[in-house]
Amino acid sequence: MKVVAFERSVQGTGASRRLRNSGKTPGIVYGSKDPALVIELDHNALFHALRKEAFHSSILDLEIAGKTQKVLLRDYQMHPFKPLVLHIDFQRVSATEKVHMRVPLHFTNAETSAAVKLQGAVVSHILNDIEVSCLPADLPEFIEVDLSKIEVGHSVHAKDLTLPKGVSLVLHVEQENPVLANARIPAVKAAETEEAAPAATAAPAAAPAADAKDKA
Numbered sequence: 016m017k018v019v020a021f022e023r024s025v026q027g028t029g030a031s032r033r034l035r036n037s038g039k040t041p042g043i044v045y046g047s048k049d050p051a052l053v054i055e056l057d058h059n060a061l062f063h064a065l066r067k068e069a070f071h072s073s074i075l076d077l078e079i080a081g082k083t084q085k086v087l088l089r090d091y092q093m094h095p096f097k098p099l100v101l102h103i104d105f106q107r108v109s110a111t112e113k114v115h116m117r118v119p120l121h122f123t124n125a126e127t128s129a130a131v132k133l134q135g136a137v138v139s140h141i142l143n144d145i146e147v148s149c150l151p152a153d154l155p156e157f158i159e160v161d162l163s164k165i166e167v168g169h170s171v172h173a174k175d176l177t178l179p180k181g182v183s184l185v186l187h188v189e190q191e192n193p194v195l196a197n198a199r200i201p202a203v204k205a206a207e208t209e210e211a212a213p214a215a216t217a218a219p220a221a222a223p224a225a226d227a228k229d230k231a
Contacts, residue, residue: 016069017076018061018086018105020044020054031102040100044077044086046107054079061100065091072118072144074151077105085151087114108151115185117144118155122196124163130198136167137201141194145173146185153181160195170197 023034023041031041040058045051064070070088077086086105094101108114122140130136145158158176165171172192173184183189 016064016067016073017078017083018056018064019078020056022079023053023055026053035099035101040103042103042105044079044084044105044107046086047109049107052079056103058100061103062098065100068119069156072116072154073156074108074154075105085110087116110151113148113150114154115146115148116154117146119144119157120160120195121157122160122162124161125165125196128163128165128198130165130167134167135200136198138162138165138196138198140196141170142196145176145193145195146188147178147182148185149182153179155179155182158182162196162198165196165198167198167200170194 020042034041034055035058038058039055040061042054042056043051044054075086075088076083085108087108088103089106090104092101092103093099120140120143122138125131125138128136128138131138147155147158149155158178160171160176162171172194173188174192176184176195178184
């Protein structure tokens with residue numbers, strides 16, 4: 016994805032406020048051996064870009080003064096209640112250095128699992144993204160989590176993922192092996208099943224009374 020920015024000549028609270036009033040968003044680019052650079056971007060274009068999942072987890076082409084550099088979105092601040100981007104941070108990346116990045120998880124095939132189709136289980140997504148390490152060229156836009164074989168009472172963990180080539184879990188995620196999703200029978204459904212079981216066993220008890228009436 017391509018992002019166009021302009022070098023910012025003035026800084027400070029007042030300058031940033033005037034910048035936002037003119038439809039621009041202040042930002043900064045940092046990282047590598049180059050000095051940090053303060054920039055400004057068109058607010059509307061940036062606001063719509065932030066609504067795209069790929070903008071948060073992909074290597075971006077940031078163009079400044081006709082020159083393009085590879086960056087990652089590292090942080091941004093929104094107004095507490097207005098649809099307004101207050102500030103944005105980008106980090107330069109090197110093609111030869113691994114990056115740590117949170118990548119979205121896309122859950123698939125839950126509806127075809129036996130837990131859902133045959134047992135009426137509900138699959139809960141515990142995490143929506145996960146932190147990985149890889150070279151910029153290997154960074155995936157998302158990682159798929161296949162739920163077709165999930166069983167009731169069982170969970171899918173981070174180590175169960177099939178990661179793309181060149182991508183690995185960061186050390187602390189691998190050690191913690193967090194739960195990504197689980198399958199559970201809803202409490203209401205479980206209670207209904209328990210109530211139905213005694214009723215089914217009690218039904219034959221009414222038969223003798225009926226027989227006695229017929230004999231009378």
